[in-house]
Amino acid sequence: MTRPILLIVDYNLSRIDEVRDLGDYARERHGATVVLVRSEPTEADRYLADEVIDLDPLRDDFSEIGAKLLDDRRERIKAGIVFSDNAVRSGAELLERLGVPVDCSHLAEGAFSKYRYRLGEARVAELLAAQRVMVPAFAEIASLDQLRDFARAHPEGFVVKPAAEGNNRGVVVVRPGDDLTAAFGEVLPYLEGGVVCEEFIPYRREFSFDGLGSLTFLTEKMSAPGRYPVEIAQVLPAVVTDQERATLERTGRQANWLVGQCDGPFHNEIKLSDDGRYAAVVEPNRRPGGMKIxxxxxxxxxxxxxxxxxxxxxxxxxxxxxxxxGRSAATVLLGVGSDRWFGPDDLPVGADPFTDAVQATGERLGLVDGELTVTEFSWLSRERRHLHAVARDNADFAAQGCVVLHGGSADIRSVVHMLREAWVDALDGVLATPVERS
Structure with missing residues (x-):
């Protein structure tokens, strides 16, 4: 009997392990052949899938060309997964053309373009306000003069960010008195794809409404203070009151409705007021959350x-x-203690600063052996790069580690703060040791 096909449309390279797991499970559980569609596939992609098609999801004719390339296998394509922001609309259009069940493609652009999402909110602003969901004022800008106009209208501060870009890249918080020319210079590289100014959301805490179809959960996001509000950790479960949970879930579901999510995955980033009654969507996503959520x-x-x-x-x-x-867990981004060039090869052979940092964290918090365990660790790049001690975006971090806290003798958020401090100490300690090449 002819094997069914699982079609995977695009993915970001940092998610390669997840794509491998998806494909392996589809073969094992469903006897499927895995076909991957993405732009400029690498040799690694050919190990992930049984067939790879080179096609850019950002092409205007992506769904039309893709359907033609796959037309001879249309009857065998039984399932489809869209796994990148770039493909969220075009990938859904392709699956629709092939007759494969998928969430709405027409509204999916709001899960790719921050500007399109704000336009969608603005159309139903009265309804959202009745649900205590803040709709920030916003404007797409293409010049320094337009940035200045927005600044005059919002003297209390605002955010400038690319219209379609992930990983906190290019996000700049502009506060009263900041240099607008410098702020515009920081988003200049993203101007071709669109840049958006947004009214500052006055809520401190940030969460995400995550899940798949009707399965939902809340994740707490920890971010750095100051000019570059990059995320430093994701923790589960989110510690919230019943009222806070209701607010976050209501807001997260409304974001799903606006971007056409129904059966597929979602990761909607939401800020919550201190009293837990009001919220605002930072951005919606029709894909699994990053940082190993x-x-x-x-x-x-x-x-x-x-x-x-x-x-x-x-x-x-x-x-x-x-x-x-049954326990709590966190993914923690790990940086450097001072502005410096760094690469993993700078470490002495056998050095393991993350294990050292986790052990030191457990000792400082008075945890018993086995109460804080390491589940994953990875360098974000093997290249030697210049990193800032005050991270400007996720590219300024050296590594990422995941830990699980068994038992309730400590708060996982306290673990995150202490682990990041212990990591810098451990890294500086091993870097002070002369490197021995194996």
Missing amino acids: WSLARWVYGVDLHRRWVDAAFGTATETPSLVP
């Missing part, structure tokens, strides 16, 4: 969302389980 969910709740996504795509997903946390 779905892995955190597996360790905390015991549910494998990647496998469930494949099953849902094939129409065989089981009844939605109840999510009861």
Whole structure:
């Protein structure tokens, strides 16, 4: 019998392990052939999939060309997964053309373009206001003069960011008295793809409404203060009151409605007021959250969302389980203590600063052996790069580590802060040791 096809449309390179897991499970569970569509595929892509098609999802004719290339296998394509922001609209259009179940393509642009999403909010601003969801004032800008106009209209401060860019790249908080020319210079590289000014959301705490279809959970995002509000950690479960949970879930679902999400994955970033009654969407996403959020969910709740996504795509997903946390976990971004050039090869052979930092964190918090464990660690790049001690975006971090906290003798958020401090100490310590080449 001819094997069914799982079509995976695009992914970001940092998610390669997740794509591998999706494909392996589709072969094992559904006997599927995996076809991957992405621009300029690498040799690694040919190991991920049984077939790779070179096609850029940002092409205007992507869905038309893709459908023609896949037309001879149309009857075999039983499931599809769109796994990048760049493909969220065009990938959904392709699956629609092929007759494969997928969330709405027409509204999907709002999950790619921050400007398009704000336009969608503005159309239903009265309804959102009634649900205590703030709709920030916004404007697309293309010049320094337009930036100055927005600044005059919002003297209390605002945010400038690329209209379509992830990983906190290019996001600049402009506060009263800041140099507008310098702020415009920082977003200049993104001008061709569009730059947006947004009224400053006056809420301090940030969360994400995550999940797949009807399965939902809340993740707490920890961000750096100051001019560059980059994320430094994601923690599960989010510690919230019943009222805060209701506000976040209501806001997250409304974001899903605006971008056409129904059955697929989502990661909607939301800021919450101190009293827990008001919220504002930072941005919606029709994909799994980054920073290993779905892995955190597996360790905390015991549910494998990647496998469930494949099953849902094939129409065989089981009844939605109840999510009861059995522990807490965090993904932590790890930087450097001072502006410097750094690469993993700078470390002495056998050095393991992350394990050292986790051990030191456990000791400082008085945790017993085995209460704080390492689940994953990875360098964000093997190249030697210049990193800023005050990270300007996620590219300024050296590494990423995941830890699980068993038991309730400590707060996972305290673990994050202490671990980041212990990491800098551990890294500086091993860097002071002469490097021995193996």
